[in-house]
Amino acid sequence: MNKYLTENKSIVLTGDRITGPLHLGHYIGSLQQRVEFQKKATQYILMADMQGLTDNGSTPEKVSKFLFDVVADYLAVGIDPKLSTLCLQSALPALSELTMLYLNIVTVSRLERNPTVKHEILQKNLSRSLPAGFLTYPVSQAADITAFSADIVPAGEDQLPMIEQTNEIVTKINSLIGQPVLTSCKVVVGQVGRLPGTDGSGKMSKSLGNTINLSSTADEIKKAVYSMYTDPQHIDVASPGHIEGNVVFTYLDAFCQDKAMVTAMKAHYQRGGLGDMKCKAMLNDILQELLQPIREKRAQLINDKAYLLQVIKEGSDKAKEVTQQKLDEVKRGLGLLIL
Ligand code: TRP
Numbered sequence: 001m002n003k004y005l006t007e008n009k010s011i012v013l014t015g016d017r018i019t020g021p022l023h024l025g026h027y028i029g030s031l032q033q034r035v036e037f038q039k040k041a042t043q044y045i046l047m048a049d050m051q052g053l054t055d056n057g058s059t060p061e062k063v064s065k066f067l068f069d070v071v072a073d074y075l076a077v078g079i080d081p082k083l084s085t086l087c088l089q090s091a092l093p094a095l096s097e098l099t100m101l102y103l104n105i106v107t108v109s110r111l112e113r114n115p116t117v118k119h120e121i122l123q124k125n126l127s128r129s130l131p132a133g134f135l136t137y138p139v140s141q142a143a144d145i146t147a148f149s150a151d152i153v154p155a156g157e158d159q160l161p162m163i164e165q166t167n168e169i170v171t172k173i174n175s176l177i178g179q180p181v182l183t184s185c186k187v188v189v190g191q192v193g194r195l196p197g198t199d200g201s202g203k204m205s206k207s208l209g210n211t212i213n214l215s216s217t218a219d220e221i222k223k224a225v226y227s228m229y230t231d232p233q234h235i236d237v238a239s240p241g242h243i244e245g246n247v248v249f250t251y252l253d254a255f256c257q258d259k260a261m262v263t264a265m266k267a268h269y270q271r272g273g274l275g276d277m278k279c280k281a282m283l284n285d286i287l288q289e290l291l292q293p294i295r296e297k298r299a300q301l302i303n304d305k306a307y308l309l310q311v312i313k314e315g316s317d318k319a320k321e322v323t324q325q326k327l328d329e330v331k332r333g334l335g336l337l338i339l
Contacts, residue, residue, distance in 0.1 A: 012037045013150035015046030018063050022073040023211040025195040025204035028254050029156040031077045038083035044148050050089045054133040071308045073214050076298035081311045087319035094323035098143035105172050116161045142166035147323040149183040157194050163187045177333030192254040200229030200247045225284040230276045237275040248279045
């Protein structure tokens with residue numbers, strides 16, 4: 001990771017849609033990296049409530065009720081508000097204004113080609129009821145990234161198309177202005193690009209009910225692990241099992257520090273003689289150990305709303321200045337009047 005930070009002045013932006021408490025997919029895909037990045041880079045973490053509304057327009061409470069959960073999750077995993085700026089998307093009007101400006105140079109057909117959005121439209125079965133805001137959220141994300149002049153975006157693999165689209169906008173705006181006002185960026189994918197849900201069906205996602213949250217209780221974790229998708233053909237311990245698509249092994253790869261042991265377990269499983277229950281018991285131990293301190297810290301934080309609010313407010317005030325400055329530069333470059 002450090003190879004991205006050699007110049008010592010990288011600006012990192014990450015964000016999360018506020019649509020539920022954060023889960024292991026967020027942790028392994030991005031949160032863990034953020035804890036490292038904050039020590040070496042200027043890091044902004046955006047609580048993307050506006051983006052959360054793009055597919056919750058008629059149920060805004062599904063977004064607002066989770067804000068404090070997400071801040072508590074951040075702090076509980078070790079994100080330090082003294083080292084990272086935590087800010088709220090809806091409190092930063094420059095982001096919406098940049099979005100409006102960028103929308104004019106992005107075609108509808110380009111938006112429809114974005115593979116992540118395409119997939120989400122199908123998955124959520126939106127078809128004719130697709131909200132305009134949802135189709136255009138990659139442009140709002142480009143506004144987020146460029147407003148902070150971020151050059152690094154730590155994220156999951158599903159965010160690659162967003163970065164590609166962001167960089168197209170950067171090139172176009174810079175060429176319109178004739179100066180490199182916007183900074184291009186690259187994604188840094190976490191050690192596991194995409195963590196499957198516990199059912200093995202796809203990405204871990206609250207709407208699919210296949211998550212293990214950072215706030216899950218010990219019982220919930222155990223239940224989720226013991227009902228994990230493995231190899232449906234592996235019906236008795238003695239016979240050989242498959243590890244491809246076997247969620248327990250994907251999670252062991254992601255969360256077990258002892259890589260040599262995982263390799264040995266995989267070989268044993270494939271040979272036959274290693275039962276699913278043993279593998280699950282081991283994974284359960286690892287996840288319990290990882291999540292217990294996070295859960296305890298989080299439980300304390302969630303009771304201190306005044307502190308959480310202060311973190312959001314201070315970070316957002318700082319971010320407001322930074323993003324407004326970038327908006328002014330873009331407006332000036334495009335010949336708009338700054339009053
Ligand atoms: N799309 C991201 C998610 O689904 C959230 C997000 C919004 C984001 N703005 C961003 C991520 C800017 C990185 C950079 O969680």
